[in-house]
Amino acid sequence: MGFLKKDSSLNEKEILAALNSINDPDLKQDIVRLGSVNNLKINAGKVTLTIKLTNPACPIKDQIKMEAENIIKKLNGVTDVSVSMDFEVTSQGAGNIPNMIPKVRNTIAVASGKGGVGKSTIAANLASALMKCGARVGLMDADVYGPSIPTLMGDSQKPQITENRIIPPVIHNVKMISMGYFLPKEEAVIWRGPMLHKMIQQFLGEVEWGDLDYLVIDLPPGTGDIQLSLCQTIPLTGAVIVSTPQDLALQVASKAIAMFRKLKTPILGLVENMSFYVCSHCGKRDDIFSHGGTLKASQELNLPFLGAIPLSTEIRRHSDEGHPTALTENPYSKVFRSIASSVASQISITNYRASNIPSMEISN
Secondary structure (H helix, E strand, O other): OOOEOOOOOOOHHHHHHHHOOOEOOOOOOEOOOOOOEEEEEEEOOEEEEEEEEOOOOOOOHHHHHHHHHHHHHOOOOOOEEEEEEEEOOOOOOHHHOOOOOOOEOOEEEEEOOOOOOOHHHHHHHHHHHHHHOOOOEEEEEOOOOOOOHHHHHOOOOOOEEEOOEEEOOEEOOEEEEEHHHOOOOOOOOOOOHHHHHHHHHHHHHOEOOOOEOEEEEEOOOOOOHHHHHHHHHOOOOEEEEEEOOOHHHHHHHHHHHHHHHHOOOOEEEEEEOOOOEEOOOOOOEEOEOEOOHHHHHHHHHOOOEEEEOOEOHHHHHHHHOOOOHHHOOOHHHHHHHHHHHHHHHHHHHHHHHHOOOOOOOOOO
16 A cells, blocks of 8 residues: 655655554554555655554544654654644455445445344434545445435435436435435335335446445335345445344344354444434433443454444434534534544454455454
C-alpha cells in the first residue's frame, strides 16, 4: 500500500524505525510493516509523510497523527514535521471480488431475525455515517416486501435507465437502489424464489455502482429466499445483525446468525436498537424493551458488540424527513458514527485475516 520517495542524502530508515512503534488500532500491527506510511519526504530537516489507515472512520486518527509527529520531532536533525492522515479501504483480494460488482470492495448485509427492530433505519444511517467519513458508499434496498430506504434517505431522485443499465440516484452522496422506485406505493410484491433471485441479480449486475468502498445491503427480516440468493450470488464481506433487547427478538436474531454461519458469511457484529428511552421532558430513563440483552448475547456468542441505539423521537423524525440522523450534529449522530467505525474496523480485521499476511493475531 505504501511507497517511499528515495533520497540518498536523507535517513529514511531512521524515521521508519521510529514509526514502527505505532500500531494500527484495528490490525494491531505496526504501521511501517503494514505499508501504511506513504510519500515520505525529507528536505533540509523538514519531514512530510502520509499515514493511510484501512478504517475511514477510525476514531483515534488525530491521536495517531500527533503521536507520529512527536516521535519524528525527537530525531536528530529534524526541524519540522507534517503528517497527513488518509485511508485506503481494503477488500479480501481479487480472488474474492465478485465479477458482478468488480469495483465494490466490501458488501455489508444488514439483517434481523424479525421485523420491526429498525433494521432499515440502521442500514440507512450506517451508509450515511460511512459516507460522512469520506468513504464511497452504495445502499441497496433488498427488502422487496417493505422497501423503506427511499423514504428514509429521501426519494427526491429516481433511477435512470440508459442502454439497459440502471443509473442509481445519488442521495446524500450515497448511491441507492430499491424496488420502492419501481412499484406503486400501494402495490404489494407477491413473488416466488425465482423472481426474487432475478431481482437480486439485477440490483447487483445491472446497476452502475462504480467504485465503492462499501455497499450496504438492507435485507428483509428472517431467513428466506433473498438472503439465500444474495449469499449464493456474491461473497459477502460480512453481516450486521440488528436486534432489540428483549429475549424474543434475540432468540429470533440467533436464527439469522445461524443462517449466515451456515452460508460461511462472517458476522461483523450485533447492534442493539431501541436500547432505552430518555424522556425529553423529565430526563428519566426507561428501558421499555429491557436493556443490554444484545450485549450479553454477543458475549455468549463470541461476536463483536457494535453499539446500542436509543429509542428516540429525533431519530424517528429525521427518518420520516428522509434525512438520516448520522448526517446531523447531535448525540444520536455520534452513536451511529461510532457504530460505523466499529463496522469498518471489523471489516478491516476480516479482510486482514483473509489475506496471507502472517502473524494475524488480532483480538476483537
